[in-house]
Amino acid sequence: MFPPRSVVLERLAYTLTAPALALAPNLSPDGLANLALLLPGVVGAGNMIHAATSRTPGSGQRIIRSLPFTLAAGVDLAAVWTAGYGPLQTDILLAGGWALLCSALAPLSRTGRRGHRPAAVTQLPVVSAAPALAAALPALAEPVKVPLHPEDGAPLYTRSARALWERAGLPGGTLLVKAIPHPDTKRDLTILLRSKDPGRPIRSLSAADVAAAFAVFEGEVVLAPVEQQKDGRQGGPGWIQAHITPDATARRTKAPTLEERWADKVAGPKGGAPGTELVARTRDEERGVTFYRGRMADETEVPQIDLAKVCRGLGIPADDSCQFLITDGHEFLISVFDTPPLSQMFPATRELLTPDVKGMYVCGYTTTGQPVKNMIYQHDKNAARHGLILGVSRSGKTQFFAIDMAAMSLAGQVVWLGTVRKDEKTSTLGRYIDRQGSSALWMARSLRAARALCDIRAEMPWSHDGQPHDYKPGDPRCPFRQLNVFGDEFMTCTKDEEYGEFIQTIADDLTVTGLKYGIGFNPAGQSPFAHDGFSSGMKANLRQNSRAVVFNMGNPSSTRKAVEGTMENAHDVPTIPTRYSQQEGSVIERAMRGEADPENGVSTGGVAVIVLDNGRAVLMRSLFADFDTDLAKIFPDEVVRLTDHEIEELDKRDLWFDWNEPERPGEFHPVPDDGNDEGSRRRGGGGGKPGGGKPGRKRSEEVVSARQALEAIKTLVP
Secondary structure, three states: OOOOHHHHHHHHHHHHHHHHHHHHHHHOOOOHHHHHHHHHHHHHHHHHHHHHHOOOOOHHHHHHHHHHHHHHHHHHHHHHHOOOOOOOOHHHHHHHHHHHHHHHHHHHHHHOOOOOOOOOOOOOOOOOOOHHHHHHHHHHOOOOOOOOOOOOOOOHHHHHHHHHHHHOOOHHHEEEEEEEEOOOOOOOEEEEEEEOOOOOOOOOOOHHHHHHHHOOOHHHEEEEOOOOOOOOOOOOOOEEEEEEOHHHHHHHHHOOOHHHHHHHHHOOOOOOOOOEEEEEEEEEOOOOEEEEEEEEOOOOOOOOOOHHHHHHHHOOOOOOOOEEEEEEOOEEEEEEEOOOHHHOOOEOOHHHHOOOOOOEEEEEEEOOOOEEEEEOEEOOOOEEOOOOEEOOOOOOHHHHHHHHHHHHHHOOOEEEEEEOOOOHHHHHHOOOOOEEEEOHHHHHHHHHHHHHHHHHHOOOOOOOOOOOOOOOOOOOOOOOOOEEEEEOOHHHHHOOOOOHHHHHHHHHHHHHHOHHHOEEEEEEEOOOOHHHOOOHHHHHHHHHOOOOEEEOOOOHHHHHHHHHHOOOOOOOOOOOOOEEOOOOOOHHHHHHHOOOOOOOOEEOOOEEEEEOOOOOEEEEEEOEOOOOOOHHHOOOOOOOOOOHHHHHHHHHOOOOOOOOOOOOOOOOOOOOOOOOHHHHOOOOOOOOOOOOOOOOOOHHHHOOOHHHHHHHHHOOOO
């Protein structure tokens, strides 16, 4: 077999160059001939270094082709360095050896060149057949196999990944375009895949296919879509990328970041806040609180958050007294305090209780330290306000009475307070307000007088035009002051055998008609439901014209139910625990040692949920009014009372007297007919209902419908 002609010519060139390589450095070391031999050697050496350092295909062939020039430069330098032709004619021997070595490498250099391989020749068998059969035989020859990846200069890392992918049988009918290693990891990478058939989508590829190809677990592979980029890279359903992260998954399991923990433990389908993402975590060292701000990944959805479950997912003790949630649309804020923030006291002051021009005053503070405001009248409705205060005994209702009444008194309003029975705090409040009493009879008389004031004020002329007008808060031309009637333990009074029905009926009427005459009704008790004294109409008026304040109702579920009963649309209601108590140590370990649980509870008295105008329920700590000291520091110097005209009109109706005195004959109940007309006449008119009218039978027989009840009320006031 003869070598190719190009190899023969290359060997001839080496043979002719060898004498010049031995003579030129000895005859003229600084001549042009010697320089012409050195320059190709320098270029060849540079090409060898570049080929050795780059991992591009064909680097080996480049090194073989550059080797003769580099060796020639080495032989030339050796001849220049030795004296003469060197000992034993070394220069001539080196030149001859160079020619022999390069001649031996010539075939390798020739056959390794890309693009110069001889075309494959297919030898067909010689047959003696018809011309048509001979013409059909080339079609039966085996077709040339097209490579999966035409030579694209891919680095060794990508080519290695392609080998694994092809070994797996091209899962999903895809080709591996690129493999990108992740920094600072040993095994993590991202592979870019495209459909083997151009223009066809990738349909059947799964994470398990990728995991099997690279010998990792399925949970360590994440498939993601590929978006089109400005550099011209395609995207869409015909492309997909796979993130293979065994190292990152192992680290995430052992030491996850906060974002990773949120995604794995909180935002998952079984987490405490599914479908959410963490925006930021901030710490306020001065206040001792950590804020977790998050939002829904889909802005059209509302967060459904289980606060206790979120705390467990983040490794935070699930303690209701230190963790609080605020939602606003698709965003939310979780506040985690070091100590219960509402266990501290906020003293009431005149500065905080003095209402502004819109009738708003500070009644407490939230868990985040924000002031919470209540109103003494409805500025936007040009009307007085009602009030609703709920809570069990010792929950803080009377404390709230004090700050609410102080704010009203500081604004020049009149306050009446009626309770079921006498106690220290209500008696103390009686010294700073217009009227106060402690019995169901007293409450009935106060409500009756307030109802009569509606008629009196409807006829009181205003100074600027001499005509009566509806109440306008803050208008200096108004001839009367706003009256606020408080009824403590209202539900108990409505169940009184003697006056309960009257109290409930007239209170319903007052909540409907009182606002336009500057009269607000403020019942307080332990339930806002109809079976406990609140009719549906009364509750609707209280809800629309007040900011309901609900203290501890005995347990979190009862508190939540009471708050929802005061809201038009029930939203997320904060929880008021029975006591503030932080868990100390492990309950299991104490049980194993037989130790008692620590007694570190703090009362939640004064903590309430206030329902704001937008229907949002906010947890707050109301201001503290100290009844053990003088309350004069929060009340005005003078007690605000009714006008002389109003008192005169009430006195004409025989409704203005000492309401603590026993019931007058015929005042609320008909007097039995004993045949003595003179003796049956009672102050207040007639021997029957108060305010005149025919003597009646028992109320149970007389009033059998709502219409009859309203008619009975009208006859009470002449």
